[in-house]
Amino acid sequence: MTTKAVGAGRARGRPRLVTRKVIIEAGIALTLDEVTIQGVAEILGVSRVAVYRHVPSQDALRLLVAEGILERWSPPETAEESVEGFLLALAVSLRKLVSDHPGIAGYLSRLQLGSRVSMARFEQTHVRLVDLGLEPWEASWMASTVAQQAIGVTAVFGSEESRVQREEVLATAAAEFSVFPIKHVHARELGDDAVFRWTMRGLVRGCLAQLADDDPRPVSDRPAG
Template identity: 40%
Template sequence: METSASTPRRGRPRSITRERIAAAGMEMGLTKLTFVGVAARLGVSHMALYKHVPNLEALKRLVAEEIFCRWQMPESAGPPQDSLESYLRLFSASLRELVRRHQGLAPYLIRRRATTPGMMARIYAHQEWAACRYGLTQERSRWLLSTVAFHCIALADTVYAELDADEAAAQETGAGGTGAEAAGEEVATIESEFDRGMQALICGVLQML
């Protein structure tokens, strides 16, 4: 008789750590996250998991924070950019990719009540870095980065959610290679328009400074 995937194995109980919970949650994805699913991946009962995380929303916040804190911000990924405009374009591209790879993360980045203290600490540190690097006041750095990030996250969340839905529909209908090629062309077009839109926004906010 086979043992259910959600039934913990007998023997010494496995340790339940924040890191293991986050890793299991990231493996599932925020949009598909469940207590039973995470517990199964940890090899424990969902009741055991409740002793460490009180509810599903707390579980999602934990996973969202870990995703964000593992994200390598552009200032730590290579040489600094020569201009503030160049950095903002790199920042928005990196942020767009983060949202694309982790559907369901956007609300935890743009809704203050959903953003965890750990995430806010990293956001503030980034704003301080930009203020120092580009000779901005703390207030201007905060406004500039927040404005670019908000629009980039919101747009990326909408665009990629729609693309994922279209791809899922195509798979259900058994679309062949032609459908895949058309989808690839659409993605390329959308991302090109995304880049142009973010460039226009960045130029506009820099003019406002």
């Protein structure tokens, strides 16, 4: 989305009051991948100096916008009172978050340790799993594992560019190979949503089963005996 398109409808007259909230709104409209101090200033119809009064640098601007996005996101509400159901809903919710906000995946994956917003959101998901019956360490391992995979898969394979590339590779592979392309043909027929859910469900079930007989904690943190 261009800054001209976003700001075209602004009326002339009194300069707009610049606040962190309106900066976040402008940044979300531009997306994290494209947001700049200049772009935000153009959308708001103000000078760059007016934006710099609230964010001292480009990196600070991106972090502010990322936090604004995360403040609007919360762990999914699901009627299915099960660990598997919640984790699958979490994966789907994170997929939508990453798809709707290009660039947010990097902030989620790096887990900005200076950001209380991101840490608070992740803590909410972990506590929800404890409420559903997991031990705190199990909740931490499961939520982190599912989140990392959901975010990573969506960031790498969820873009339109990625889909176009897969189609091109599939067209070539189908003419030369007999086994390798099968999954990709099925995936195209099922749709990305169904394939993502199938993949995440398998991950959740596998990790839950593994917790039962393969404790990932350091030996010093495991119960005696």
